[in-house]
Amino acid sequence: MNNPRFLWILILILSALLATGIYKFVTGSVAPSKDGRTAVVLNTAERNLVLSEMRAFLVSLQAVSQAITEEDRETVIREATRAGMAAEADTPAALLAKIPLAMKQLGFGTRGKFDDIASAARDGADMKQLRRQLDALMNNCIACHASFRLPEPAN
Ligand code: HEC
Numbered sequence: 561m562n563n564p565r566f567l568w569i570l571i572l573i574l575s576a577l578l579a580t581g582i583y584k585f586v587t588g589s590v591a592p593s594k595d596g597r598t599a600v601v602l603n604t605a606e607r608n609l610v611l612s613e614m615r616a617f618l619v620s621l622q623a624v625s626q627a628i629t630e631e632d633r634e635t636v637i638r639e640a641t642r643a644g645m646a647a648e649a650d651t652p653a654a655l656l657a658k659i660p661l662a663m664k665q666l667g668f669g670t671r672g673k674f675d676d677i678a679s680a681a682r683d684g685a686d687m688k689q690l691r692r693q694l695d696a697l698m699n700n701c702i703a704c705h706a707s708f709r710l711p712e713p714a715n
Pocket residue numbers: 611612614615617618621663664666667668670697698700701702704705708709710711
């Protein structure tokens with residue numbers, strides 16, 4: 561180990577590995593898409609998981625919206641909490657690594673906005689305010705769909 565050149569090579573290799581890791585974390589597993597969006601390349605199981613979470617998002621959105629219309633505070637709190645950050649607890653790390661940083665931010669941001677609606681409802685916010693927060697949350701759905709797609713794996 562008293563060979564400085566060996567140590568420098570080791571440092572260079574480790575730095576390259578670290579840089580690759582950071583690069584992967586930021587870019588994710590992506591490819592260009594003919595429709596101008598970014599294709600996020602997942603395997604079948606991962607894609608199915610994300611799409612099932614998406615359908616659950618739509619169910620939550622409907623449930624929270626209806627609860628606001630009906631001024632049912634308890635249901636707003638329950639349904640918004642269900643769609644919040646807690647829902648990410650079981651997301652596999654390998655899947656998260658394939659999602660580009662901008663998409664992760666939009667995804668976690670959406671979860672956070674559901675949690676914000678739940679806590680505002682708990683703090684007694686009026687229904688118009690909760691509706692306003694839900695309207696803003698939907699801009700996250702729109703922004704992410706405008707930028708990313710999930711191509712079906714070829715096999
Ligand atoms: C972080 C990005 C992101 C956010 C935020 C997001 N989606 Fe999606 N969603 C996607 C992607 C990517 C697809 C796949 C689109 C494609 O391949 O064309 C998708 C697909 C869907 C689908 C179709 C599911 C299927 O079975 O094909 C629904 C429904 C959906 N999203 C609802 C929502 C709703 C409602 C919200 C907001 C509450 C939302 N999404 C927020 C990224 C996002």
